[in-house]
Amino acid sequence: MIRQTEEIKSRTQIASIMHRLKKNKLAMLGLFVLLFMIVIAIFAGVIANYDTAVIGQNISIRLSKPSAEHWFGTDQFGRDIFARIIHGARISLSMSIIAMTIAVTIGAVIGSVAGYYGGVIDNVLMRFMDILLAIPPILMSISIVAALGQSIPNLLIALAIAYIPVFARVIRSTILSIKDQEFIEAARACGSSNRRIIMAHIIPNAIGPIIVQATLAMGATILIIASLSFMGLGVKPPAPEWGTMLYEGREFLKQAPYLVLFPGGAITISVISLNLLGDGLRDSLDPRLKN
Amino acid sequence: MNDNILVEVKNLKKYFDTRSGKLHAVDDVSFTIEKGATLGVVGESGCGKTTLGRTILRLVEPTSGEIHFEGSDIVAYNNKQMKELRQKMQLIFQDPYASLDPRLSLSDLISEPMVVNKLYKNKKEYRERVDELMKVVGLAPRLINAYPHELDGGRRQRIGIARALSTDPKFIVCDEPVSALDVSIQAQILNLMMDLQEEKGLSYLFITHDMSVVKHISNKIAVMYLGQCVELASTQELFENPLHPYTNALLTAIPTIDLSQRDNPPELLKGEVTSPINPVSYCRFYSRCKYACEKCKSANYDLQEVAPNHFVSCALVTNQAE
């Protein structure tokens, strides 16, 4: 509440949300890990040269244990595992961000139209979404890759299709809960057009839940990409995708477990961080927690 | 056509289709509101007063009937005409929490109607007008960038009033604007609204369930029950000479600060309000009325003038008057 005496240092809603988020230590941990990953992914090329360290083979030092020279050891082709992991971060993050962006954009359009206009349009669109939702995302991705062929663009299409209905649902329900609020009626009472109401009032208020969903979905997407790669259906070797590294390293599990440990660890840490961050965002967006 | 009348409503009806039948939210209501005057609309849950307010502004489309504003029937207006008209008719909401977009600052909220209608040319002009409006409604200038969630109910309601005034309207529908506020803040806001009315010659349709508030602010009062207007009279006349049994029940149910009422507790209205879906064809108050008799079931209970400018819809009362 505003104190009667002090000067107004207004907090926007976003600032209030960040303030609450900061108090959630686990969520902040997730945020920092994510930021760390992003920084590493951006500077991966500077830290380790792609051609020499990541895909360049050097049989003489194959399967060497973690040491001062090779922090995470080397794999069966003599490639530095640490270098591969940080380049792999690039792949995982960029793919999941692109897939999510596509899914959010298309899902938002479908969900907004369904939510705002209702009636038959709503019914038809949401039934179609239900059909897509009935198929587990990983199964959906496998089917699409199998049908269209194994390539990164196809993988992205598969992921996007799997998640479009998730975002359409979230956005539709957010819009339904907002559109009957009195401030929407107030906007209509002063002559706002439908378009203005959607753009200026509904969407800004809907961004919160979208961000929560997107964060959580990113974690799931990274896992799906890795899973598909592990099955040999995702990113092809020699690309250093973490799941692909698991695929390549599984036969050496007993003699050189670090081939599998580090990529597995990278997947686990990134997915957990995104989940912690997503949960934290959800809690801090919840208006019931406001004083 | 009386030049002094700003708003005239004739036979206004709003029905909703539900699974169990037709809901008669507003059922054949007629009244006039003069320039610079306030019509108070009172009633309890289910009486249709909120729907009435929204229908007059065509935020909800009427099922049938006429709504005249400054002489023209606005029911037939197209979107463009309605948009222009909305500058002259505004709405103040009951809930000072839900009626403000939580993501907009105070100045954005107040200027929105002006921006939508492109009333000014540049940011400076808008800002000046917002400053002026804040002063008029009693909001401290330092609050201009504050957000609704940082302010209390009274201040939020002032934002709602400033927003409604921003397009210089002639008519404001006030839907229970003070019900959610503490008693002393209520009084502050009521004083403000009455001052504004005097200064700018505004007309209000003031919807409330609180009889003492409606008495204070209205020139004329319409009592509603299950979508119909059961009594319509000037404020003084209604309180001195209430005729409809429901009006009487409303008045006697109010707990007053007069201690002598403790020794003579008034008779209580029994039962609960019946459903507005597929209502009976005879008087809808029949099931709760202590004067109800067989004649009521077949009598005509249209709103009739039984004294100068005093209308009642009760067959027994109108029979007596004849």
Added chain:
Amino acid sequence: MANKLLEIRDLTMEYRTDDGISKVLNNVSLSLDEGETLGLVGETGAGKTTTALSIMGLLPKKTGFITGGSIDFDVYGELTKKREAEMRTIRGHEMAMIFQDPMTSLNPVIRVGDQIKESFKIHMPDLSSAEMDKKVDDMLEMVGIPSSRKNDYAHQFSGGMKQRVVIAMALSCEPRLLIADEPTTALDVTIQAQVLNMMKELKKKFNTSMILITHDLGIVAQTCDRVAVMYAGTIIESGSVNEIFESGKHHPYTTGLFGSIPDLKKDTKRLSPIDGLMPDPMELPAGCAFHVRCPKCMEICRETMPKGKVVSGTHMISCHAAEGGMQNE
């Protein structure tokens, strides 16, 4: 001379949060005789609900702390020192509370009869199920609901009837004290009249004492025996209902409250409320909490909290400008 049922002395309580300390109750003193109805009046933020929760021992454990004072209840001793297990035997049995919003007070997935029966299961476990069922039927009839409706769910009742069910639940074990927190605020005025009347009759029948929390002075005038006015966590005025409503002397805040209500009998051009707002309990002003808004503010008001002065009979006003003797202990 009636027995004292509840005696609250100098109760002080604060909420400790990350944003600061909120001093919600500051030296609250109240007493309630057997069979009496005390009206606790004040606006939002005055601390009325917090007082009720303190009596019931329902303050949030992690953030609510009683830092001083005592609450003595009948023969059950000092409540602030009791362990939770002991409070649970008292709550619902000897003391009950009903809340403002009947929509959220009832469990939507349990039949109303079973919700009333729950009280008996907890506090009178020796009764047989058939005996409990009979008691449930009796309670429903007493609040004006046909016992045939005991198998209905909450959503099948109107607001007024839901509140009656809530009252039946509260009174089922015939508690000595009933705290009603704005029980009729959400109801229509004609339904409010019915419910208040019913509460008055039941109170007489069970000889229950009641604390009625409300902001409506009219309700207080018609239903209460004694009145206490609360502002920023302190009782600033108290007395019998006759003293409060017929006396010419009042605390300036009480005067403001009366001035805010439109008069049903006379024509009032303008209402005379007090300007400004109740202070934030995180930033209470020094001295008298009301001095910032008070038309009669003097130098001493800015520095010292006023003590309660008896201006006549049992009429106490806590104001430096009031004339009267010191309050008896």
